[in-house]
Amino acid sequence: AQSVTQLDSHVSVSEGTPVLLRCNYSSSYSPSLFWYVQHPNKGLQLLLKYTSAATLVKGINGFEAEFKKSETSFHLTKPSAHMSDAAEYFCVVNLSGGYQKVTFGTGTKLQVIP
Amino acid sequence: GAVVSQHPSRVICKSGTSVKIECRSLDFQATTMFWYRQFPKQSLMLMATSNEGSKATYEQGVEKDKFLINHASLTLSTLTVTSAHPEDSSFYICSAGALWASGGESSYNEQFFGPGTRLTVL
Numbered sequence: 001a002q003s004v005t006q007l008d009s010h011v012s013v014s015e016g017t018p019v020l021l022r023c024n025y026s027s028s029y030s031p032s033l034f035w036y037v038q039h040p041n042k043g044l045q046l047l048l049k050y051t052s053a054a055t056l057v058k059g060i061n062g063f064e065a066e067f068k069k070s071e072t073s074f075h076l077t078k079p080s081a082h083m084s085d086a087a088e089y090f091c092v093v094n095l096s097g098g099y100q101k102v103t104f105g106t107g108t109k110l111q112v113i114p
Numbered sequence: 115g116a117v118v119s120q121h122p123s124r125v126i127c128k129s130g131t132s133v134k135i136e137c138r139s140l141d142f143q144a145t146t147m148f149w150y151r152q153f154p155k156q157s158l159m160l161m162a163t164s165n166e167g168s169k170a171t172y173e174q175g176v177e178k179d180k181f182l183i184n185h186a187s188l189t190l191s192t193l194t195v196t197s198a199h200p201e202d203s204s205f206y207i208c209s210a211g212a213l214w215a216s217g218g219e220s221s222y223n224e225q226f227f228g229p230g231t232r233l234t235v236l
Contacts, residue, residue, distance in 0.1 A: 032224070043207060043229035044158075051224075090157060094224070100146050100163075100211040102225055107157045 002027040004093045006105035014113045019078040021108045023065075023091035026072065033074040034092040034102075035065055044090070050074060061085070086112045116142045118210050120228035127198055128236055135193045135231045137208030143188035144210035148225060149181075152205040164191045198235045206231045 007022040025031060035047040048059025055067040065076045074091060091105040117140040127133050137147055145166050150158040162183050164170045170183035180202075182194040191210075195202055209225040 034224070036227075041232070044227040049224065100225070101148075101160070104157045104160075109155075 002029075002031065002093050002103050004091050004103050004105040006089075006091050006108050008108050009106065010109045010111065012111040012113060013081045015083055016080050019076070019081045019085065019110065021076040021089050021091075021110065023074045023076065023105060024072050025074060025091075025093045027093060032094045033065075033067060034094070035059065035063070035074075035076050036090045036092060038088045038090065038107075040087075047076070047089075081110075081112045083112050083114065086110055116140075116210070116212055116226040118208065118226045118228040120208055120231050122231060123229060124232045124234075126234045126236065129199050130197055133195045133198055133233060135195075135206055135208075135233075137191045137193070137210070137228050139189045139210040139226070142210070142212055144212060145188060146211040147185060147191040148209045148211065149183060149191075149193050150207045150209070152207060152230075158207060161193075195233065198233070200235045203233055203235045206233060 003026045005024045011021060013019055030052055033050040036044040037047050038044050047063050048057045048065055050057050050067045058064045063076055063078045065074050067074050087110060089108045089110060092102050094102040119138045119140055121136045125133055147164045149161045151161050152158045160173050161176045161181060162170045162172045164183045164185040166185045166188050172178045180196055182196060185191040207230045208228045211225050
């Protein structure tokens with residue numbers, strides 16, 4: 001079975017300060033991991049993905065995440081928050097190979113304070 | 115990247131009517147599509163997995179007679195909410211699964227999400 005835990009339901013940062021959104025996963029097999037962002041009343045946008053290549057993954061809009069197998073974590077970071085980053089962020093885990101079903105985290109709402 | 119479209123993006127209907135939502139993979143063939151439901155301020159909840167040419171697999175607690183899924187081709191899946199009621203009002207999102215090769219490593223699955231359909235039942 002696979003599961004994903006987003007430790008913070010809500011994160012608030014000041015504009016220009018670093019962002020850290022935490023994600024821990026549980027998987028019996030080698031997983032693929034994704035981060036998606038969802039702005040209000042919008043669909044999902046892929047930020048970045050880990051697919052067993054480089055453990056440090058760079059995504060769009062300055063976001064990056066590091067896969068740490070020993071800690072079963074895939075935390076999302078950004079050096080400097082922008083007002084447009086305010087949104088809901090979802091960490092998603094998927095088993096590799098032929099299994100297609102994914103598991104969503106509960107989401108983290110990022111608030112950026114001017 | 116792969117593109118998935120949904121139609122309509124927004125629909126308002128009267129209680130008791132049926133609503134059909136289409137999900138299309140525009141530039142790739144998807145043997146498997148997924149339907150999710152998202153309530154306000156909550157995460158996505160998988161409703162069913164739709165395989166082309168076969169019956170959909172529903173998650174526990176999802177009424178298959180209420181949420182009819184048809185996956186007639188490799189690029190189209192439809193979700194029909196039958197006899198809709200106000201409690202069915204939600205954001206419905208589909209995704210299409212694809213298997214990719216990862217630069218010499220083992221293959222991995224990725225789902226490409228549609229933009230969602232906002233259903234409001236009056």
